[in-house]
Amino acid sequence: MIRIGSLALVIGAVLSSPVSAQSELVERGDYLVNGILTCGNCHTPKGPSGEIRDKAFSGGTSWDQPPFKVTASNITQDKETGIGNYTDAELKQLLRKGVKRNGARVAMIMPSGFYEIMTDRDLDAVIAYLRTIKPIRNAVPEPVYKMAQEHPVPPGGESPYTEAVLSDKVQQGFYLVTIAHCMECHTPMGPQGREFATSMGAGGGKFTGPWGVSVSRNISSSKTKGIGGWTDDEIKRAITQGVSKDGSKLNPPMGFHYYATVSAADLDAIVAYLRTVPPKE
Numbered sequence: 229m230i231r232i233g234s235l236a237l238v239i240g241a242v243l244s245s246p247v248s249a250q251s252e253l254v255e256r257g258d259y260l261v262n263g264i265l266t267c268g269n270c271h272t273p274k275g276p277s278g279e280i281r282d283k284a285f286s287g288g289t290s291w292d293q294p295p296f297k298v299t300a301s302n303i304t305q306d307k308e309t310g311i312g313n314y315t316d317a318e319l320k321q322l323l324r325k326g327v328k329r330n331g332a333r334v335a336m337i338m339p340s341g342f343y344e345i346m347t348d349r350d351l352d353a354v355i356a357y358l359r360t361i362k363p364i365r366n367a368v369p370e371p372v373y374k375m376a377q378e379h380p381v382p383p384g385g386e387s388p389y390t391e392a393v394l395s396d397k398v399q400q401g402f403y404l405v406t407i408a409h410c411m412e413c414h415t416p417m418g419p420q421g422r423e424f425a426t427s428m429g430a431g432g433g434k435f436t437g438p439w440g441v442s443v444s445r446n447i448s449s450s451k452t453k454g455i456g457g458w459t460d461d462e463i464k465r466a467i468t469q470g471v472s473k474d475g476s477k478l479n480p481p482m483g484f485h486y487y488a489t490v491s492a493a494d495l496d497a498i499v500a501y502l503r504t505v506p507p508k509e
């Protein structure tokens with residue numbers, strides 16, 4: 229009895245030790261960063277046959293657009309060319325508010341406005357995971373800002389969610405779709421920015437890359453133009469395998485190779501939320 233009792237005590241102590249709490253946080257961060265958050269979709273360099281995995285997070289895609297000419301930063305732990313010198317507080321400020329360590333506003337292609345909603349726990353988890361990324365030395369070109377960078381925040385995503393709000397399935401789905409910045413790609417751009425209020429999920433964004441040109445599709449609940457007439461399984465297959473309802477293959481930058489690891493419960497929540505997006509014809 230005594231021996232069993234003390235063994236249980238020892239196990240209890242191990243389970244609640246700071247070390248295992250930390251490794252749970254890292255695991256959660258790994259799940260988010262390499263899944264729904266698709267950080268590597270921008271921050272990992274790409275070669276002719278896709279992402280260069282052994283250089284993961286060492287600096288990625290470049291954009292030259294009217295508001296900026298930038299390259300996705302090296303976010304490995306290298307102190308000189310990566311983010312090894314950022315403190316946790318500075319990283320939080322960058323991720324949620326879009327302000328860099330040197331005080332500059334990050335280019336608005338970095339979806340920081342979509343991370344304002346991130347729960348404190350998930351933000352801690354992302355940072356805990358980033359700390360485990362091995363340093364890779366790779367200096368990316370300095371950013372050029374051609375105008376003041378804004379920090380657009382999607383409606384409903386203005387402040388951090390609590391774990392309690394996430395117990396509602398549709399709210400959980402909204403949370404996941406927001407941090408995944410799905411609607412940033414799937415909502416048309418108007419003169420005042422993304423038209424979330426009037427055209428949420430209507431599609432129309434153009435993306436050019438080695439795949440040619442892809443145009444984001446209507447993912448509102450419209451039965452004829454959107455995904456309102458699709459089954460749950462068809463929606464999940466499009467998200468996680470990149471296969472449309474008619475069986476055709478989808479192109480990047482739709483992040484299906486990242487979404488492949490999204491859990492069944494999270495996928496259910498995403499579908500539950502997408503069903504509530506008003507139809508756009």
Ligand code: HEC
Binds near residue numbers: 333338
């Ligand atoms: C759509 C592309 C895109 C996605 C997705 C993205 N980023 Fe970025 N990120 C960028 C670009 C581009 C920059 C550089 C902007 C600049 O220099 O102003 C950047 C900058 C950063 C910086 C600032 C580093 C520095 O140079 O000071 C950090 C940290 C960062 N991203 C982390 C992340 C993390 C973590 C994720 C996932 C949660 C993520 N990013 C998702 C494009 C992206």
Ligand code: HEC
Binds near residue numbers: 405411413447478479
């Ligand atoms: C970086 C931009 C980007 C992000 C982020 C993104 N998508 Fe997409 N998505 C696209 C593009 C572009 C296509 C069309 C690809 C093609 O035509 O080959 C697409 C296609 C789709 C389709 C297929 C629709 C059809 O008619 O076949 C669905 C469903 C979808 N996305 C849902 C989502 C969801 C849900 C998320 C977030 C978890 C998401 N997307 C995030 C760009 C994006």
